[in-house]
Amino acid sequence: MTLVVTAGMVALVPSNAHAAGSRGFAYVWANQASSALNTPYTPAGSYSRNSTGGVNTVVRTGVGQYTVRLPKLGLSGGTVHVTAYGATSHSCNVAGWAPVGDRLDVRVRCFTPSGSRANTRFTASFVNTAYLGGRFGYLWANQPSSSSYTPSTTYQFNSSGATNTITRSGVGQYSVRLPGIGSAAGHVQVTAYGDVTARCKVVNWYPSGTAQIADVRCFTLGGALRDTRFSFTYARGTGILRTTPAAYAWANQPTTAAYSPALAYQYNSSGSTNRITRQGVGVYRVWTPNMPLGYGNVQVTAYGADSKHCKVDYWTPSTGIQVRCYTASGTLADTYYDVSFAR
Structure with a gap:
């Protein structure tokens, strides 16, 4: 053995x-x-x-x-x-x-x-993946208490061929830097890592020169900031698995009854425009035209500096993707989020 x-x-x-x-x-x-x-x-x-x-x-x-x-x-x-x-x-x-x-x-x-x-x-x-080209990257943030480091090269990828890095600005507060793929667009997913009672989310993302910067915060389940390992993916113009059909959206109007998310931060491989409707406090439906929602996989990450979190309720061709968002204590709450579909 x-x-x-x-x-x-x-x-x-x-x-x-x-x-x-x-x-x-x-x-x-x-x-x-x-x-x-x-x-x-x-x-x-x-x-x-x-x-x-x-x-x-x-x-x-x-x-x-x-x-x-x-x-x-x-x-x-x-x-x-x-x-x-x-x-x-x-x-x-x-x-x-x-x-x-x-x-x-x-x-x-x-x-x-x-x-x-x-x-x-x-x-x-x-x-x-090892496929270069496009704007796509991921990493495993494996040193949660380090002020600045290069995450495990085995568990990271950058479609430009560059090496991703992370800096820590405070307890549970991190900036991910992906050289060569910066743009004011795209999509982020974050998942807390480890057998720990923690959650992580994306705060924002933006270009800095040719690099893409994404800020991440991690919390205890009670809502306090804590140092935590996490997995991270950035994609632009492709699904988070680099497959098609695929779609994503940044839900940026949490109290609006119905809207189309910002075009730079949404994608639908059929060329259609995604839309979002609010069903009630913290409950949303994401409509992704021409996506085969009788199949596939959905991932959701909450967005913002607070400790709210989101999950997928269900998805079907007739209802779209239903998302629920909560406060740390488990009460439904309106918030921003990122949602991704891949087939």
């Missing part, structure tokens, strides 16, 4: 394991929150995909603890995002990801607002 330590996870890999899997992408909707312990199940096929053709599975290992298994994607690297699903105020983190033979295992943890682990449905996405 060989001991492998990567991305905060430890795995024993048999010495005769298959060759490492290919680069690629995968996603799941983990739709059985209380499945039998330590018994893998296959998520709904319309909402699960693996670029290698492998069949993804999910296993619940304890209350609010899950492992998503992605066959043939067992390379070290890439990035993962996780969003809690449903009408509760629960939230979910990525606790780690690592290869086990030629399979990639992604660990997920879900919590109530008070910090108790809770069985929860969720969506998860993974991408590991």
